[in-house]
Structures are given as structure tokens and as C-alpha cells.
Amino acid sequence: MPVSASPALLEVSGVTVRFGGITALDGVSFAIAPGSIAGLIGPNGAGKTTLFNCLSRLYTFSEGSIHFEGQPLTAYAPHQIAALGIGRTFQNLALFRTMSVRDNVTIGGHCRSSSGFLANALRMPWVRREEAVLDQRAAGLITLLDLDSVAHRPVSDLPFGTQKRVELARALMSQPKLLLLDEPAAGLNHEEVDGLRLLLRRIQSELSLTILLVEHHMNLVMRVSDQVIALDFGRKIADGTPAEVQANPEVVRAYLGAAQ
Numbered sequence: 001m002p003v004s005a006s007p008a009l010l011e012v013s014g015v016t017v018r019f020g021g022i023t024a025l026d027g028v029s030f031a032i033a034p035g036s037i038a039g040l041i042g043p044n045g046a047g048k049t050t051l052f053n054c055l056s057r058l059y060t061f062s063e064g065s066i067h068f069e070g071q072p073l074t075a076y077a078p079h080q081i082a083a084l085g086i087g088r089t090f091q092n093l094a095l096f097r098t099m100s101v102r103d104n105v106t107i108g109g110h111c112r113s114s115s116g117f118l119a120n121a122l123r124m125p126w127v128r129r130e131e132a133v134l135d136q137r138a139a140g141l142i143t144l145l146d147l148d149s150v151a152h153r154p155v156s157d158l159p160f161g162t163q164k165r166v167e168l169a170r171a172l173m174s175q176p177k178l179l180l181l182d183e184p185a186a187g188l189n190h191e192e193v194d195g196l197r198l199l200l201r202r203i204q205s206e207l208s209l210t211i212l213l214v215e216h217h218m219n220l221v222m223r224v225s226d227q228v229i230a231l232d233f234g235r236k237i238a239d240g241t242p243a244e245v246q247a248n249p250e251v252v253r254a255y256l257g258a259a260q
């Protein structure tokens with residue numbers, strides 16, 4: 001399916017971010033079609049995390065625009081981004097280690113909870129109804145991510161690869177339309193990376209998700225993505241199918257240069 005066939009879910013246009021004398025992003029533009037998996041690659045310092053932080057509104061950009069479903073992101077505060085439909089995971093796991101898998105996952109739904117503090121304290125009927133919906137959603141995601149057998153175990157007891165699935169389930173609790181994954185394969189062994197590839201495809205199709213992942217694991221990016229965007233020194237150097245990007249001379253140069 002050509003990636004440009006449907007209107008973009010996410011449209012990044014001429015985004016520039018400067019930190020003092022460093023231009024971390026230099027007029028970066030690309031679009032992501034709904035229902036696709038896009039990989040964002042580039043050597044260390046290329047600007048991938050900076051771009052993710054712009055998409056989460058953690059950083060402000062000095063030039064350009066980002067539109068999500070046609071809405072300018074700058075119209076929303078960082079705490080409204082999850083409710084808008086953009087979820088994310090982080091490079092370093094941010095789980096509550098002594099809490100169970102189920103509780104860690106359920107917590108991910110509270111950014112969309114509409115109950116106020118008083119209603120919660122008084123356990124009003126609509127609060128209980130809302131909690132039942134969240135419990136049910138958490139149970140569905142725990143099954144989808146193959147976590148049923150460890151649902152009641154504290155997260156700290158579990159292998160790293162399983163903890164990463166817990167983090168993914170938690171990010172999905174806010175029912176994102178766009179899921180940003182920051183190095184999901186980091187720290188995983190060969191077998192786990194292959195499992196992750198199948199899992200990403202499964203959640204993408206079962207939940208009709210769009211996924212943007214930053215990843216250094218080239219084999220995973222090239223096998224899981226419909227579209228790959230390559231950055232180098234803050235500039236976009238390639239954007240296309242995995243085969244097109246892999247064959248792009250600027251991409252080859254950026255990686256060979258980085259390896260020397």
C-alpha cells in the first residue's frame with residue numbers, strides 16, 4: 001500500500017529546534033498515514049529523541065508546525081496530549097516496580113478518566129462504572145500482550161522483556177491512535193526482538209493503531225515498518241519504503257561515517 005494514499009494522521013512540517021548553538025532539528029518534514037508503522041532512524045545525536053519530545057509537547061520548536069488529525073499540536077498542553085490520542089513509551093522503563101502488572105497497566109487509563117477528586121473520594125456510581133471499564137480494558141490488553149500468567153506478580157520479579165510488554169500495555173490503556181515507541185528493542189535478545197516484531201504487527205492490526213518507533217535495531221525497523229524516515233545531524237536525509245531508505249546513498253554514508 002503506498003503510504004501517501006490516505007490523508008496523514010500526523011504531519012510534521014519544517015520543524016526546527018535549537019539548543020543554544022546546536023540545531024537539533026533542522027526544517028524536518030514528513031507525514032504518516034493512518035494504520036501504518038513508521039520507523040525513525042539515524043545515528044546518535046541525529047535528533048530522533050528531540051522529535052519525539054516535540055510530538056509529546058515536552059519540547060517547543062522554534063519554527064514549523066505539527067498537525068495531528070489536522071489539529072495543530074501547539075494548541076494543546078503536554079498533559080492533554082494523551083487524551084488527544086498520542087501515547088508513548090520511554091527509552092528507560094518507567095514502571096512502578098513494586099506494583100503488580102495489572103495495577104501498572106490499569107494506571108495507564110487514568111489520563112482519560114473524567115472523574116474528579118471528590119467523586120473519586122465519595123465512590124460515586126459513575127466512578128465505579130468508569131473503574132469497571134478500565135479494569136475490563138486492562139484485562140483485554142493483558143491477554144493481548146500475553147501477560148495473563150504474570151498479571152498478579154510485582155513488575156520487579158519479571159524479566160526485562162516482559163517488563164517492556166507491561167510498559168506497552170500501559171501505553172495502550174489510553175487508547176492512543178498514534179503510539180510513539182522509543183527504542184522498544186533496546187536490551188532485548190534476538191528471540192525477544194523477533195517476538196516484538198510480531199507483537200507490534202498484531203497490536204497495530206487488532207487495535208487499528210498507527211505506530212512511530214525510534215529504533216537502532218535495523219533488522220527490526222526494516223522488517224516491521226511500512227515507511228522509514230532517516231535523520232542525520234537534525235536533517236531528514238531519506239523517507240520511503242525500507243528498501244528505498246536502505247539503498248539511499250546518504251543513509252549508507254551517515255551509518256558508515258558513524259561506524260568509523
Ligand SMILES: Nc1ncnc2c1ncn2[C@@H]1O[C@H](COP(=O)(O)OP(=O)(O)OP(=O)(O)O)[C@@H](O)[C@H]1O
Pocket residue numbers: 019022023024042043044045046047048049050051
Ligand atoms: N535538552 C537538550 N539540551 C541541549 N542539547 C540537547 C538537548 N536535547 C538534545 N540535545 C542535542 O540535540 C542533538 C540531537 O539529540 P537527540 O537526543 O535528539 O538525538 P538522538 O537521535 O535521539 O540520539 P540517540 O540515538 O543517541 O538517542 C544532540 O546534539 C544533542 O546533544
